[in-house]
Amino acid sequence: MEVENYSKLKVVASGVIPFAFLIILILYIFGPGASLLDLGIPLPEITIERVSFIDSEIQATVRNTGPIPVEIVMADVNDRIQPAAVEPDRFLERYETTLVRIPFEWNEAEPYIIGITIEDGTRFEKKIEAAAFALEPSIDLVVFFAIIGTYVGIIPVMIGLLWLPFIKKISKQKYYFFLALTIGLLLFLAIDSIEEALEVSNENLAKSFNGSLLVATVVVLSFLGLYYSGNKLVKKADSSKLAKPVAIALMISIGIGLHNFGEGLAIGASVGLGSIAFSTFLIVGFALHNTTEGIAIAAPMSKGKLMIGKLAALGIIAGSPAIFGAWVGGFAYSPFSSVIFLAIGAGAIFQVIFVIMKWIREENENNMSSFSVVSGIAMGMIVMYLTGILV
Secondary structure (H helix, E strand, C coil): CHHHHHHHHHHHHHHHHHHHHHHHHHHHHHCHHHHHHCCCCCCCCEEEEEEEEECCEEEEEEEECCCCCEEEEEEEECCEEECCEEECCCEECCCCEEEEEEECCCCCCCCEEEEEEECCCCEEEEEECCCCECCCCCHHHHHHHHHHHHHHHHHHHHHHHCCHHHHHCCCHHHHHHHHHHHHHHHHHHHHHHHHHHHHHHHHHCCHHHCHHHHHHHHHHHHHHHHHHHHHHHHHHHHCCCCCHHHHHHHHHHHHHHHHHHHHHHHHHHHHHCCCHHHHHHHHHHHHHHHHHHHHHHHHHHCCCCCCHHHHHHHHHHHHCHHHHHHHHHHHCCCHHHHHHHHHHHHHHHHHHHHHHHHHHHHHCCCCCCCHHHHHHHHHHHHHHHHHHCCC
């Protein structure tokens, strides 16, 4: 027994010792050996992440996204210097945030350029196309966003589920077509999520966050995490009362739900920024667009018995996150969280696509190149593209 314990200790030590040397090396590079890396002058950088308009005041949330500490010395509106208060203080370490409060009689719907200057004279600015009052949480607004989320998420998905009786009565090849159609719909949603995440990242996040790599990392991690948990769910379905079609439909609902959370974020943020016309356009477009998501859930469910209760629950799982997204987007919008949630949604959808493709292959004698499968995927993407044009 002692010999066995000694061997285990040697194995652990052989794994830990190189790691310890690596930590010592990194500490030396950033400590006593830092002068070796002093190859140039580090430039300061700040990012104005959010601008809020309240009564007679403009508030700017500022983050130090550069490599060195900075001090905020001045604020301006449309290139005119304004008195400002900085809370909690004007000295920012790397990635630290502060709130710059500028007393200013602003006018609704007018464009403004908010400028922040640091101690070396470098000025950073953010352009606001149309000023609007920042949303204050209230019961009325909470109810308003809940109704909007229901219009956009739950109702369209439920309408899409009404195609289930039709899908149940069609032939085997047509059934494969609808499963492949589901893949096409989801593939478009995943690409759309990544595109939105990259757009938010490019427009609002500092370069130091490496937005593209952040999106790629979160997509892969969410894919792996959900693939692992999804396999557990399917295995559980094989040994329990939960049927495999229901397990797959549940994974589809979760993936779509994460995507709809991102859509809710977009609507809430646009309402919060006062872009009423754009938010109305988003609501109408997303509602039409999301009807096709019900088909994606209905296709695998058509293989088993008609279970109205479970079908309704799946529709709520897929659609209700739009409500939560609208609340978060309207009351606590953050570009960083938007990028994260959109990327998680994309990874979740790719995982669902992978599961459905495996299922079609098992059911269709390993044939993934039949006309019904290929045309179904193509048709799914075309349908989503055409409905997406309205958004």
